[in-house]
Amino acid sequence: MSTNAASSAMPLALPKRGRRSLAHSKWPVLILFLPPALLLFTVLVILPMGEAAWYSFYNWNGYGSPTQWIGLRNYQLIFRNAAFTQALINNGLIVLASICIQIPLALWLATMISSRIKGALVFRLIFFLPYVLADVAAGMIWRFVYDGDFGLVGGIASFFAADPPFWLADRDVAMYAILGVVVWKYFGFHMMLFIAGLQAIDKSVLEAADIDGATGFQKFRLVTLPLLGSTVRLSVFFGVVGSLQLFDMIMPLTGGGPSNSTQTMVTFLYNFGVTRMQIGFGSAVGVVLFVLCVTLAFSYKRIFMRHD
Amino acid sequence: MTELSAAQPIDAASAPTSGQRVRTSMQLYMYVSLILVAAIVIIPLASTALGGFKTLGDLRGNPFGLPTEWQWSNYTDIIFSKRYWLQMSNSLIIALLTVFLTLAFGAMAAFCFAHIRFFGSSYLLNYFLIGLMFPAATAILPLYIRIRDLGLIDTYWGVVLPQVAFGMGMSIMLFRNYFRNLPSELFDAAFVDGCGYMRFFWHVTLPLSRPIIATVGIISFVSSWNNYIVPLIMLNSESRYPWPLGIMIYRGEFSTEWQLVLAFITLTILPTIIAFFLAQKHIIAGLTAGAVKS
Numbered sequence: 001m002s003t004n005a006a007s008s009a010m011p012l013a014l015p016k017r018g019r020r021s022l023a024h025s026k027w028p029v030l031i032l033f034l035p036p037a038l039l040l041f042t043v044l045v046i047l048p049m050g051e052a053a054w055y056s057f058y059n060w061n062g063y064g065s066p067t068q069w070i071g072l073r074n075y076q077l078i079f080r081n082a083a084f085t086q087a088l089i090n091n092g093l094i095v096l097a098s099i100c101i102q103i104p105l106a107l108w109l110a111t112m113i114s115s116r117i118k119g120a121l122v123f124r125l126i127f128f129l130p131y132v133l134a135d136v137a138a139g140m141i142w143r144f145v146y147d148g149d150f151g152l153v154g155g156i157a158s159f160f161a162a163d164p165p166f167w168l169a170d171r172d173v174a175m176y177a178i179l180g181v182v183v184w185k186y187f188g189f190h191m192m193l194f195i196a197g198l199q200a201i202d203k204s205v206l207e208a209a210d211i212d213g214a215t216g217f218q219k220f221r222l223v224t225l226p227l228l229g230s231t232v233r234l235s236v237f238f239g240v241v242g243s244l245q246l247f248d249m250i251m252p253l254t255g256g257g258p259s260n261s262t263q264t265m266v267t268f269l270y271n272f273g274v275t276r277m278q279i280g281f282g283s284a285v286g287v288v289l290f291v292l293c294v295t296l297a298f299s300y301k302r303i304f305m306r307h308d
Numbered sequence: 309m310t311e312l313s314a315a316q317p318i319d320a321a322s323a324p325t326s327g328q329r330v331r332t333s334m335q336l337y338m339y340v341s342l343i344l345v346a347a348i349v350i351i352p353l354a355s356t357a358l359g360g361f362k363t364l365g366d367l368r369g370n371p372f373g374l375p376t377e378w379q380w381s382n383y384t385d386i387i388f389s390k391r392y393w394l395q396m397s398n399s400l401i402i403a404l405l406t407v408f409l410t411l412a413f414g415a416m417a418a419f420c421f422a423h424i425r426f427f428g429s430s431y432l433l434n435y436f437l438i439g440l441m442f443p444a445a446t447a448i449l450p451l452y453i454r455i456r457d458l459g460l461i462d463t464y465w466g467v468v469l470p471q472v473a474f475g476m477g478m479s480i481m482l483f484r485n486y487f488r489n490l491p492s493e494l495f496d497a498a499f500v501d502g503c504g505y506m507r508f509f510w511h512v513t514l515p516l517s518r519p520i521i522a523t524v525g526i527i528s529f530v531s532s533w534n535n536y537i538v539p540l541i542m543l544n545s546e547s548r549y550p551w552p553l554g555i556m557i558y559r560g561e562f563s564t565e566w567q568l569v570l571a572f573i574t575l576t577i578l579p580t581i582i583a584f585f586l587a588q589k590h591i592i593a594g595l596t597a598g599a600v601k602s
Contacts, residue, residue, distance in 0.1 A: 026424050029505040037417035037436070037476050044451060044473035045439050051450035062453060109345060112338045119342075125585075126346045128592055129353075132584045134534035136552040137577045140559065140569070144359065145352045150566045152355055155371035184348070192596045245443040248536040252556060266445045266537070274541065279449050286446040293442040 049290060056284035061277050074284035083260035084285075087268040090175055091243050094264070097179040098186075098239030103232065106187050110194035111220065124195070127188040135185070135248030142181045143168065143253050168254050171261035178253055178262055185249070186242065190235045197231030198224070233304045240300065244293055265289050360571030367567050382571040392575060394547060395554035399533055402467050402550055406532040407525050409472040414479030414524060415517070419509050421480065422487035423495070433484070439477030444470060445537055452541050466542040467550075471535060475528050486520040487513060526594035533580070551576045 056074050058066035078084050109127060113120045130138060148154040148164035157164050167177040201224065209219045247266035250256060256267040263271070269289065273282015351372075359367055360382050361375040370376070386392050420426070421433050444451070451470055452461075460466035490513065498508050514521075536552040543549060546557060555576055562568045584591055 025504045026426065029509075030420055030424060030426055032506075033416035033420050033509075034432075037413040037480065038432075040413065040469060040473045041436060041439060041476045044454065044470050045447070045476070046435075048447035048450035048454055049442070051453070052447050055450060062449075105345075109342070112342060115338070117335060117338055123342050123346060124592075125588055126349055128588075129581070129584065130349060131595070132530065132580055132591065133577055134536070134552055134580070136534070136536050136555060137573060137580075140555060140573050141352050141356050144356060144566060144570060144573075147566070150359075150364070150367045150371060152352065152371050184352075188349075189596070192592060196596065245445065247445060248534075248552070251536070252559070266443075269445060269448070270537075273449060274452075279453065282449040286449060290442050290446040293446065297441045 049286075052283040052286045052290070054283075055280050056287050058280040060279045062279045066280070070280070074281050075288070077281065078284055078288060081272070083256075083263050083272070084268055086260055087263040087265050090262060090264050091246075093175060093179060094182055094243035094246060095240050097183060098243065099236055101179075102183045102187050102190055102239065103235050105183070106190035106235070107194050107228070107232075109187070110191045110198055111224070113191070114195055114198045124192075127191055129188065130185045131189040133185070135246075136252055138181060138185045139249040139252035142177075142184070146177055146253075169258055171258045174254055174258060174262045178250065181249060181253065182246070186239075190238070193231055193235050193238075194228065197228045201227050230305070237300055237305070240296055241293070244289065244296070265292070356570050357574045359567060360574050362567050364565060364567050367570075379567070382567055383575065386568075386572055386575055391546075391554065391558075392572075395549060395551040395576070396579070398464075398548055398554075399550035399552075402464055402471075402539070403529050403532040405464065405468045406471045406475070407529045409468065410475045410479050410528040411521060411525055413472065414476060415483050415514070415521070416509075417476075418480045418483030418487055419505075419513060421484045423508075423513075424505065433480070436477050436480050439474060440481065444474045448537065448541055455542055461542060462544045462548060464548065467535075467539045468532075470538050470542070471528075471532050475531065478527065479524050482520060482524050483517075486517060490516055522590060523594040523597055526591055530591075530595065 055066060057069055057071060059068040059070045059073075060066040109123075113124055133141075144150070145152045146167050148157070148166040153167065154164045167173045205223055205227070206219060209223050214222070244265060246264045247270065250262060250264060250267050251270075254262045256263040256271050265285070266289070269282055269285040272278065273285055355372055358373075358375060359371065361378045361380070362370075363375075363377070363379055366376050417436070421429055455461055455466045455470065458466075460469070494512055494516075495508070498512055503511075533550075534552065535550075539550050539553055543553065546554075549557065555572060558572050559569050562572075
């Protein structure tokens with residue numbers, strides 16, 4: 001008991017002395033280490049976001065200072081704009097493709113790669129490669145692939161003696177063609193998430209299922225899949241966030257056309273706000289995007305990822 | 309008894325063979341599927357690289373196969389052109405500056421959050437974490453006005469500083485989580501020896517933080533190297549364009565000559581692909597770990 005008391009008294013005494021001497025030296029560190037990040041972040045992230053809210057009430061082309069107050073008119077214009085509605089629908093389509101195609105595909109590949117077959121590392125490398133490429137480069141490459149005259153799709157069509165298709169110029173098809181590129185580029189990333197998730201599963205659970213006579217599919221459906229819940233939720237989350245940011249890939253593919261059929265939120269912001277120097281209108285789109293991002297992030301984390 | 313012992317070897321012998329049979333057909337199925345998906349990944353890339361060696365007519369008739377005549381000049385013309393190297397060095401300068409500032413500012417701020425108790429620290433941390441929730445695109449127009457007013461339009465800094473600012477949330481969060489998990493005994497020992505915060509940061513924290521420095525460095529390098537929207541808004545003159553902008557300009561200029569565009573694309577993504585294969589372990593781990601932890 002006495003040694004116990006002594007040993008508990010010692011650490012109590014030491015940190016106290018330590019802390020007091022630290023108290024003298026902690027301000028220089030704070031004053032030196034915090035301001036660079038704080039200043040940069042405030043000036044270039046938080047203030048612009050606040051200014052976006054402020055500018056969104058003005059009709060302003062960026063020169064001089066904003067004077068023409070128009071209230072909520074920019075927001076009215078946004079929600080009346082058919083291209084914006086299309087952008088919202090397209091963002092929804094991307095999320096849908098991510099959930100219905102990308103995640104099952106990623107999970108399927110991840111289970112195969114985790115089953116320790118030969119060459120798994122090579123496949124993993126190949127599947128991850130598109131994710132490392134820039135969106136712009138991926139968009140460029142697929143613009144070539146989809147080209148009806150010189151591209152791969154055109155080559156396949158001419159092999160079957162069909163008319164050359166121009167998917168990216170067809171307003172009914174273009175968005176689906178883009179969804180294909182999105183899946184092509186991002187499935188490898190989701191696959192890596194699932195591989196990590198599968199590695200975290202306790203092998204003894206699967207062995208127990210083996211002993212109980214579960215078939216491979218039963219094991220997957222009743223043991224593996226429920227244990228991957230948090231990974232699936234994370235993966236969906238990235239699908240949603242990525243969809244809201246999609247811009248770089250659309251620009252080389254279609255630029256939002258034909259007739260606005262492939263706009264996303266950010267291409268809409270760029271095409272209608274930036275290129276026309278409509279600072280007020282563009283800022284209002286930015287605010288809508290911000291509200292969407294924050295609400296989705298918060299509510300998704302609240303509802304689906306509470307326990308993760 | 310004899311029956312049982314006789315039955316057992318038969319059972320034991322037959323079970324693995326049937327298992328083996330399932331195994332091989334299963335493996336066949338897996339390899340066929342994996343190779344199919346791998347082909348879908350590789351064929352667009354390979355035909356882009358091969359397309360760069362073709363003539364336009366060759367490309368039209370034969371987009372998949374090997375070139376009938378290898379047009380090395382498509383590639384060499386670009387390699388010996390000034391614009392290719394200019395773009396690459398622009399991208400590299402912007403990326404290196406971004407990585408350096410993101411690491412320095414992020415690690416310094418994260419150190420304060422991890423090791424120093426001060427009034428409002430948790431509020432301040434949450435303030436930085438707001439930055440994780442929205443992309444730079446949301447505030448791009450006011451950001452443009454701000455950079456213009458600072459006189460940084462059409463400079464490297466006009467691209468670097470916004471990139472660093474928007475990477476700050478992620479960088480601080482990753483660094484802080486790592487710093488907090490360093491054994492606290494190190495601290496106690498250092499403080500007893502009279503080591504201050506600064507020296508602790510330099511001589512203890514940073515040398516122990518190589519993995520997280522690599523992770524944050526890779527994430528910010530890749531995102532800067534691939535960034536399109538920030539330089540698109542902030543830069544005007546072609547001599548400062550990083551490659552994602554350059555490639556779009558090039559395509560605009562040579563829109564009718566796909567073979568040149570393909571050669572150009574191939575050469576611009578080549579550094580990424582080489583780097584990826586050389587450091588694949590670190591890059592895959594860095595990019596996925598960074599995402600998962602945020």
